[in-house]
Amino acid sequence: MEAGVVTAYLGFDATAPSLHVGSLLQIMILRHLQKSGHKPIVLLGGGTTKVGDPTGKDGSRKMLTDADIQANIDGIRGVFDKFLAFGEGETDASMVNNDEWLSSLKYLEFLRDYGTLFTINRMLSFESVKQRLARENPLTFLEFNYMILQAYDFLELNRRYECTLQLGGSDQWGNMVNGVELTRRANNGAEVFAMTAPLITTSDGKKMGKSEGGAMWLNEEMLPPYDYWQFWRNTNDDDVGRFLKLFTELPLDECDRLASMKGAEINAAKKVLADECTRMLHGGGVLAKIHETAASVFAGKDGSMDNLPRAGVTAEEAAAGVSVIDLYIKLGFAKSKSECRKLIEGGGARINGEKIEGIDAVVTGEMLKEGAVKLSMGKKKHGLVEIQ
Structure with missing residues (x-):
């Protein structure tokens, strides 16, 4: 890579209208x-999403319509502008959709030209396939073709853009090796390479990108900047130094200094991590309001709550009384009524800072007369209920 400009790609399937924090390392x-x-x-998988990557899955992915896939692509595109510079220059980023070549493939021609370059023996040896078969979970022929199509992506990118390096997570290693081997065989011994990064987990073994409240989306319309900031602010002590190095651009010695903090001081390092990650994704302009909201929520001071998630109710609903269980679900704090009941019975639910004593509690019109009502889950997750 010291000899000149290397063109490298990384693929993102369009399975949702936003990427989440689990994709952030790849973007970085x-x-x-x-x-x-x-x-x-940036390779958007408009074509491969129609098939579905079986890697790490016990069952087939939900089939999406063309309209769903396009809507997801439209949602995903914007986040890359926050991290990369696009243009026509030698090192400017490009965005490509593999549907350009995959949807126009003719099946018999494709089999004749490339089928002999793959062996079933080799494909069965890949971990994603072996795990699925070992668990006796069905692996459809559609999904089995995914690795062939991903390999073909590398061949097309090499031919069209002189791309010589594929990047990806370590779980994609088998698919990536397929791409290297196909490109070398079909493109006259082209020199191409693959490089993986480990999948990031937290120090307690949890998969990066999700929390108790759900996925940590990168699109603002799916996750408010305050919630994104709070995700990083709640980082485990043991992860602070590693995440500062992976997800910010602070000097390494500063990352080490912050990571060395102990006791209550580590909270200052977490705030720096949260600020830097949020600044990179949402811009520095959101931080003042976030800090005001955090001061109000964590320290009990008067401050802005503009960035908290909100649930609206009609005046008629408020007059009749709205179940706090329904409101917790509406705010996205819980996925089911049984989960809400456990939360309340465990003492982790509060209205305006006061513990909710029973599962039949409601938010009434009288309570909303003075303005929004704050519902809390635990100490650090809060939302507002207001009249629409």
């Missing part, structure tokens, strides 16, 4: 690649 890799003088390609 593309960002560092570009800052080091190389050219990143």
Whole structure:
């Protein structure tokens, strides 16, 4: 990579209208690649999403319509502008949709040209396939073709853009090796390579990108900046140093200094982590309101709550009384009524700071006369109920 500009790509399937924090390391890799003088390609999987990646899944993915996939692509696109510089320059990023070539493939021609370059023996040896078969879970022929299509992506990108490096998570290693081997065989021994990054887990073994409240989406319309900030603010003590190095651009010695803090001081390091991650995604302009909200929520001071999630009720509903259980679900704090009941019975639910004593509690019109009512789950997750 020191000999000149390297063109590298990383693929993102369009399975949801937003990426989440679990994809952030891959985006940061593309960002560092570009800052080091190389050219990143963002490959959106408009074609491969129609098939569904079986990697790490016990069952088939839900089939999406073309309209769903396009809507997801439209939602995903914008986040890359926050991290990469796009344009026509030598190291400017490009965004490509693999539907451009995959949907136009003719099946018999494709089999004739490339089928002999894959063996069933080899494909069965990949971990994603072996795990699915070992659990005796069905692996459809559709999904089995995913690795062939992902391999073909590399071949097309090499031919069209002289792309020589595929990047991805370590769980994609088998699919990536397929791409390298296909491109070398079909493209006259082209020199191409693959490089993986480990999947990030927290120090307590949890998968990166999700919390008790659900996925940590990168799109603002799916997750308010305050909730994104709070996700990083709640980082485990043991993860602070590692996450500062992976997800911010602070100097390494500063990351080490912050990570060395102990006791209550580590909270200051967590705030720096939250600020830097939020600044990179949502811009520095949101931080003042976030800090005001955090001061109100965590310290009990008067301050802005503009960034808290909200649930609206009609005046008629408020007059009749709205179940707090329904409101917790509406705010996204719980997925089911049984989960809400456990929360209340465990003493973790509060209205305006006061513990909710019973599962039949309601928010009434009288309570809403003075303005929004604050519902809390635990000490750090809060939302507002207001008249629409």
